[in-house]
Amino acid sequence: MTDTHNPAAPPDGATERTGVPGLDAASGRLDDLRARLGASPRGTVKPPVYGRHQYLGVLAFVAVTAVAAPNLITSAEGTNLLDLWLLYSLAGIGFYWIFGLGGRFAFCQTTMMAVGAYASAYTIERGQPFWLSALCGAAAAGAVAAVVGLALARAQHFAFAIGTLAVSQIGMVVFSRTSEFTGVNGQVTGLPYASLFGHTFDSDRGAFWLFLGVLGLALLLGVFLERSPVGREAVAARDGEMVARTAGIPVRRVHLMLYVLGSVAGGLSGALLANWQGFVGVDQFGLDLGIGIFLMVILGGAGSIWGPVLGAGFYVWAPKLLSDFKEYQGVVYGALLLVMIMVAPEGLIGLAGRARALLRRVGKGGAHG
Amino acid sequence: MADTVLEASGIRVSFGGVRAVDDVGVTVAEGQVVGIIGPNGSGKTTLLNALSGVVPATGSLVVDGHRVRLGGPERSRRAGLVRMFQQPQPYRYLTCLENVLVATPDRRASGLGAAWLARPYMLRVERARWASAFAALERVGLADKARLPAAVLTYGEQRLLDVARGISACPRVLMLDEPSAGLNDHETTELLVLLRAVAADGVALLVIDHKIDFIDALCDRITVLETGRIVAEGSPAQVWRDRRVMDAYLGTAHDA
Numbered sequence: 001m002t003d004t005h006n007p008a009a010p011p012d013g014a015t016e017r018t019g020v021p022g023l024d025a026a027s028g029r030l031d032d033l034r035a036r037l038g039a040s041p042r043g044t045v046k047p048p049v050y051g052r053h054q055y056l057g058v059l060a061f062v063a064v065t066a067v068a069a070p071n072l073i074t075s076a077e078g079t080n081l082l083d084l085w086l087l088y089s090l091a092g093i094g095f096y097w098i099f100g101l102g103g104r105f106a107f108c109q110t111t112m113m114a115v116g117a118y119a120s121a122y123t124i125e126r127g128q129p130f131w132l133s134a135l136c137g138a139a140a141a142g143a144v145a146a147v148v149g150l151a152l153a154r155a156q157h158f159a160f161a162i163g164t165l166a167v168s169q170i171g172m173v174v175f176s177r178t179s180e181f182t183g184v185n186g187q188v189t190g191l192p193y194a195s196l197f198g199h200t201f202d203s204d205r206g207a208f209w210l211f212l213g214v215l216g217l218a219l220l221l222g223v224f225l226e227r228s229p230v231g232r233e234a235v236a237a238r239d240g241e242m243v244a245r246t247a248g249i250p251v252r253r254v255h256l257m258l259y260v261l262g263s264v265a266g267g268l269s270g271a272l273l274a275n276w277q278g279f280v281g282v283d284q285f286g287l288d289l290g291i292g293i294f295l296m297v298i299l300g301g302a303g304s305i306w307g308p309v310l311g312a313g314f315y316v317w318a319p320k321l322l323s324d325f326k327e328y329q330g331v332v333y334g335a336l337l338l339v340m341i342m343v344a345p346e347g348l349i350g351l352a353g354r355a356r357a358l359l360r361r362v363g364k365g366g367a368h369g
Numbered sequence: 370m371a372d373t374v375l376e377a378s379g380i381r382v383s384f385g386g387v388r389a390v391d392d393v394g395v396t397v398a399e400g401q402v403v404g405i406i407g408p409n410g411s412g413k414t415t416l417l418n419a420l421s422g423v424v425p426a427t428g429s430l431v432v433d434g435h436r437v438r439l440g441g442p443e444r445s446r447r448a449g450l451v452r453m454f455q456q457p458q459p460y461r462y463l464t465c466l467e468n469v470l471v472a473t474p475d476r477r478a479s480g481l482g483a484a485w486l487a488r489p490y491m492l493r494v495e496r497a498r499w500a501s502a503f504a505a506l507e508r509v510g511l512a513d514k515a516r517l518p519a520a521v522l523t524y525g526e527q528r529l530l531d532v533a534r535g536i537s538a539c540p541r542v543l544m545l546d547e548p549s550a551g552l553n554d555h556e557t558t559e560l561l562v563l564l565r566a567v568a569a570d571g572v573a574l575l576v577i578d579h580k581i582d583f584i585d586a587l588c589d590r591i592t593v594l595e596t597g598r599i600v601a602e603g604s605p606a607q608v609w610r611d612r613r614v615m616d617a618y619l620g621t622a623h624d625a
Contacts, residue, residue: 224488233479245443
């Protein structure tokens with residue numbers, strides 16, 4: 001239909017877009033096919049519509065999680081993992097803002113979590129209330145990110161990744177020293193439980209509600225951000241920097257903003273983690289978790305704010321579900337990752353989108369007889 | 370004669386000792402279309418790059434009587450210079466409408482504060498922006514594709530999308546780099562009509578192209594470049610009569 005509608009298609013023009021003709025031709029054909037099948041084009045960000053269903057999506061997510069999770073998951077270990085999932089989701093959303101929307105690979109998301117954790121521990125030990133210390137943790141991470149982001153404003157792609165890797169290495173060294181800020185060898189212990197409005201979240205089940213509320217708020221702010229000129233300009237700055245700049249978009253400011261914002265989410269996640277566990281240890285925020293957060297966003301899908309939430313779920317629960325394999329657990333886990341990357345290169349959220357498109361097509365086919 | 374909008378003089382661009390553009394000047398008046406032609410490698414695109422601030426350059430650039438410092442895409446854009454690239458540059462993951470919106474000069478309520486704290490105001494401003502972006506799409510004939518991702522457009526449509534983006538940016542000077550490349554005769558004619566209409570609205574147009582018929586029909590004046598220098602300029606009729614143009618430009622083009 002689209003072809004007959006447009007008889008003026010150029011004979012050869014469409015095949016040469018970026019100088020790799022074979023690749024572009026194949027890619028263009030795949031796009032056409034997807035368009036004809038009614039699927040959204042491949043890639044990271046779907047064209048945003050200013051519809052309301054996204055807000056309802058956040059509401060539904062919070063409601064379903066609030067009802068289902070406490071009823072389905074009753075074991076102590078399960079409840080603990082549930083809380084961890086919510087906190088990692090928050091940090092993952094931060095990384096999604098930096099990497100998914102901003103297109104900049106920041107290695108130092110765990111460093112920002114550590115900054116948030118130490119800063120919040122520092123303020124709470126000096127008698128500040130929980131909410132203030134958590135905000136301090138988030139703000140401290142934001143401030144560090146602002147400095148790093150300004151210093152690396154001109155760094156592109158790999159240079160930015162290396163620069164932030166350097167920041168995370170410096171962070172590890174600084175945090176593992178003994179000081180008033182980081183405790184003895186980077187260990188701060190004996191932090192009080194989180195409390196808000198006179199209510200103390202002194203159990204995993206109690207903390208669940210706090211974390212779910214914070215995550216819901218972060219998701220809502222994320223949806224607001226994407227359904228606004230900010231989201232559009234972030235995608236433009238990510239996918240074609242020079243075009244965006246000549247179009248008048250302050251690309252560096254957009255990148256800096258997303259980096260600071262993502263780091264604030266990381267810092268908040270770290271602060272909540274510290275108060276929940278009652279201690280801060282430098283080992284918690286090593287490169288392992290750094291790669292873990294990357295994994296969450298890639299596995300879940302870097303093209304949607306729901307990607308990191310799904311990915312964090314996988315990251316938290318997969319090792320638990322694979323514990324039956326005992327000494328082969330690592331091998332099975334690695335193989336599972338490999339299969340998932342092959343089956344769903346756009347992440348779990350992409351898989352969900354494909355399933356939805358398939359259902360819609362099956363539904364249409366049925367209606368037509 | 371209408372007011373001069375763009376006045377560039379003594380523009381020089383060097384790449385590692387090679388003078389890609391050497392002491393080139395160009396003047397465009399309101400509603401005027403100036404063509405830049407010349408063989409491959411004569412510095413046409415580099416000249417546009419210099420004016421739009423994409424490459425470091427020296428020389429003087431005056432837009433609407435104000436001096437503009439070269440070398441900053443944001444500065445050139447603020448002065449009213451809007452650039453269309455040689456290759457169509459659609460954002461594949463944005464809809465056509467959003468692709469046009471990217472270039473909007475209206476930057477009200479475009480920050481995080483408005484997105485989070487003043488959504489009704491932000492949406493009101495957005496609706497006004499949508500309307501003008503949609504009008505630009507209508508003008509180039511892409512209105513029915515407004516909600517489709519730009520990735521599904523044909524090559525010709527992608528070019529039109531770039532033109533729509535250029536129009537909606539409310540430019541003082543619109544610079545187009547081979548707008549007719551990859552278009553068939555019918556599409557080229559449509560583009561010609563469209564660009565004349567844009568110029569008639571008072572926009573100054575600076576156009577690079579290889580299609581002689583297209584340039585001849587579109588332009589009021591033509592500047593011919595060869596190896597970074599101006600070899601001829603004047604009305605189309607004057608330029609075609611110039612012996613050096615025949616040698617330098619047409620000869621080379623036909624030999625290839």
